Amino acid sequence: MQNFSPEIIDAVLRHMNTDHRDDNLVIVRANGAPDATDATMTALDSVGGVWAVRSGAEDSELKVEWPIPVAERADIRKAVVVLYRTACRQLGVEPRTD
Template structure:
């Protein structure tokens, strides 16, 4: 059964990702979704199996991009950061972008 994170955890992660990591959201949505057609993206949710982004496409339409956690299912808040960083690193690899250091 998929783990559902507490609303306060979801709200905090989404506020951080959408407030501080808009470029990362775009890169992830491009890499795991329809590629260059994605012009912006917002992280809309996550659970124990993966994250979801609303991708805004060049033609004005929208689609949901779902990316499974690369390390497998998770249940703890610290694992969320680890898995989002892993998705970012994989998105960089797929898109040919040099990833920034993680602090």
């Protein structure tokens, strides 16, 4: 298992939770939390990502494995994009284009 430095993890989490909050929600809804009302990415490693999920009044944690191999920082972005696009297809949601 590849562990990333705290700086890389912090940067990815900050980016996902600031710039891609809606994407987090799409990802968790398609990967085991269909009733989620909020999702925050809280951790990651070379195996997958972890999200704190709120569904109504319930809080839980959801671990999602990366759909592609992740060994370097650039791979994290690719894996999240694949997760997001796959989730959009599964949910019938039009992916953002920006």
